[in-house]
Amino acid sequence: MKKTLLALALVPALFASAVHAEIATYAIDPTHTFVMFEIDHFGTSTNRGRFDKKEGTVQFDRAGKTGKVDITLDVTSISTGTAPFDGHLKSPEILNAAAYPTARFVSDKIVFNGDKVTEVTGQFTLLGKTHPVTLKANKFNCYMNPMVKREVCGGDFEATIKRSLWGASYGLNYGFSDDMRLVVQVEAVKM
Template sequence: MNSKLLATTAIAALLATQFANAELVISQNGETQKIGETVAQPAAVTKAPKTAKVEKVKPSNSTSYKLDPNHTNVRFAIDHFGTSTNTGGFYGLTGDMEYNPAKRRGSINVDIPVNSLNTGSEAFDKHLKSGDFFDAEKYPTANFKSTKFHFKNGKVTKVDGNLTLLGKTNPVSLKATKFNCYNSPMLKNAQVCGGDFETTIDRTKWGMDTYVKMGFAKDVKLNIQVEAVQQ
């Protein structure tokens, strides 16, 4: 009898020890929790940080643009008595443009400062600005004003207009070799539209006939770079 009592007492003591060391769990809201363990609180919901406001860019339809003089110029090339090719350009052009590709409409008015003429040679510049050629003192500004924009597949392909030079106005057509619009990161995401154009004119139509009879070419090739910033 004493041996049974001692055995029973030993078993009870052993079970008590095991229960004391056991990691009992209970169910709470479908989750288990160890006894003595603090119930984890749900993480506080954090609001997403506000993102920087994206500046909206006006649609290109029916909008006005102002020419960027830093990216608008006219460069010319003319055969020099069958030898080399004389080149130069006019820079700092100013003006305005209306552009509506959805309605296939556009217009542009450009002022060309004749005194900005630059060939890389001061002596040649001085001669070209004289009365023999551009007569910059009497006619300090040339002008191009469009009469029609031509489109194909939503892109400008040609611009017809009138070129006023030396006080005379004649029609010219500018062929677009490329034209595009983009949002400029340098101008606070403002929309910029423009492209490259080319044409060849007969300078004698504007009364510039110096040296033609001596063999100096009358045809002048023009390459025009235009970029305009949306207003």
């Protein structure tokens, strides 16, 4: 009787470890991952830039339809293609890269529709302030990469945030939009 009870007690533990085994960890590929931003400029054009240095991981369980994302951006690596504009964006007036050299997105949920990822919800920290952000998936896929011989998962995601929530209010009094569009192209390689 005791052996039967012990065996029954072990079934949930074995099931839990089997489910846990489905979770895979992927490293962000910095050569195929780009985090870009767009801000309206007086309703005439769009200022664009990107963060050239980024790192992070993705934990993904396709069968369990769960996962986590953790991406850190090096704010000092901001690049618009124009050095003076980069310097202005890094200044205390806008992103204050000296005081806040990193920005970070940490997800708390990956949302699926069937087998496809549709959005990633989480917390975005910029200028020392953290607020929720939902990244909508425009595209998502996993494939066996023939060059690195490992599985790669990724997609195109985007969100529009109110930058003033994080304290990036420069230009609002001139008529610049408070909306900042984030565009995230990410690929991560299974470790």
